[in-house]
Amino acid sequence: MSIERNWAGNLVYRASQLIRPASPDEAREALGSRARIRMLGTRHSFNDIADTDGVLIALDRMPRVIEISDERDAVRVSSALRYGDIAPHLDGAGLALANLASLPHISVAGAVATGTHGSGDRTGSLASAVRALTLLTADGEIRELRRGDPGFDGAVVSLGALGAVIYLTLDVEPTYTVAQHVYEGPSWDAILADLDAVTSAGTSVSIFSTWQRTDAADQLWVKQRQPDERADQRDSLAALLGALPAAAKRHPILGADPQACSEQGGVPGEWFERLPHFRLAFTPSAGRELQSEYLVARHDAVAAIEAVRGLAARIAPLLLVNEIRTVRADDLWLSSSYGTDAVGIHFTWRPDEEAVRALLPAIEAALPDSARPHWGKISTLDPAEVRSRYPRWADFAALAASYDPERRLVNERLEKLGL
Incomplete structure (x- = not known):
């Protein structure tokens, strides 16, 4: 794919120049441009957070350390x-x-x-x-x-x-090693009756749904460090949820080829071959897709999932898959889990951005006020409202001003956020 587009293909970068320095000195020279500057990584953002009408700098040619x-x-x-x-x-x-x-x-x-x-x-x-x-x-x-x-x-x-x-x-x-188990058809009512039990069933747990039905999710993926001392607990929980072990390897998106996915079926393997859903050698996820994600405070998780469930009929036609997963709290000012354990509600959409953007306000209005949009994904939440959900935003703005007093690193998205 051309460097002028992001990974998903939904964004064309507006930069007048792309610079790929091969050393710290060349990077310093590139930053010396008087134009506006943004840094470009693997282009996996689905919005314009990395965009600029000035100069893009990519560090992928820097020495490997x-x-x-x-x-x-x-x-x-x-x-x-x-x-x-x-x-x-x-x-x-x-x-x-x-x-x-x-x-x-x-x-x-x-x-x-x-x-x-x-x-x-x-x-x-x-x-x-x-x-x-x-x-x-x-x-x-x-x-x-x-x-x-x-x-x-x-x-x-x-x-x-x-x-x-x-x-x-x-x-x-x-x-360490990890084994991954996939179960199909867990009951939503049973999941929401004790969400803590479900998300604590493994080292990493993901609930996948296409919302084609509202009585049961599609899949439950449980990744567990080895040795698996909670195997009986995990299998008992799956039975309680009415979920059955997958008969074969699965992709998060129903019907998609699972070859690109990490190994399942409880076969132990290296941590880096099991913790990701997808393998490095393959095109990740669906390839052409859009993504949105909202991370809500843990205490709001059930209400947030119920809100999405209530919009299932509107969400399902645009959705490839919805994933629900958890993150431990931290102290990083702009982290979506700042100050709270969080539950991520992640949407992988069909590549129809106009329709997705038309739907997102309804989802955002239905979610609890603790929902923080992922910085690199599609959201329509008002920037002032986004700022208000980060208690240390003013401190971050002051820090950014001290590092970049001429605001050369600020693009239109960051301006709207108040930087």
Whole structure:
């Protein structure tokens, strides 16, 4: 696909120039342009958060860095690397990340900057694993921030408003294996009667539905670290939900070819081959699609799912699949799980953006006020309302102004948000 478009093909970038520096010095020179600047990652955003009418800078030609700390508790990586590039190297060294997103195809910097998360009741977002970052500011200054430093909690999920993140240091742990089980047809009433029991049935749990029916979800995916000490509990829960083990490998989207998906059927495998839903060597998800996602406070989760259930007849014709998953609370100012355990309600839409945008206001009005739209996905929620759902927004705006006083990193989307 041409670099002028995003991954989904629904956005044409307006930039007058794309610069791909091959070194920190070249990156500093690129940032020295007097034009407006935005950073471009793997182009997996579905809105214009990475867009600009000035200069786009992509760091995918920067030197590849994967440096494990002497203590073997952290890894320093070049920011444009994808999680799928880093994971095998870590595993080969006997190490692992605590979490991965559905797709290993996304860049570390892009995922962190937009609060992309993965899943797990006791697992934080991908950004929560960041212990240090190296920023190249718009005026060419290199700044290092470490966990605990003033401003660090604001600089991690940054929306690209502070500068070019050139290196990130992530927490790691000893490697582990995971097995994935898929169940079909769990009852919605039973799920909502004890959502905590369902989402705690594994290390990572996803509920998939096309909302073609409202009595039962389509699938329940349970990923569990090995050894699986809760196997009996998991199987008993599935029986209570009226769910049956899948007879064969499944794709989240009913009827889609499951070849692109990670291994299922309870076969243990490396963490990076099971935690994502999709394999790096294949086109992720449906390929051509749109995405929206809203993360609600855990205490609002049942009400939020019921709200979506009530709109099923309007949602289903546009929907490829809806996924529900969980994220542990963190202290990162612009994280969608800031200050609260969260439940993500993720929509993968058919590629009809006009119709999707016409429907989203009804979904957003029905969801509880704690719902925070994913920064990189399609939403129509008023920017002032989005700001109001982040208690540290004013602090972030002040931090961004201190890093970029000339506002060269601010694009139209960030202007609407008040930066």
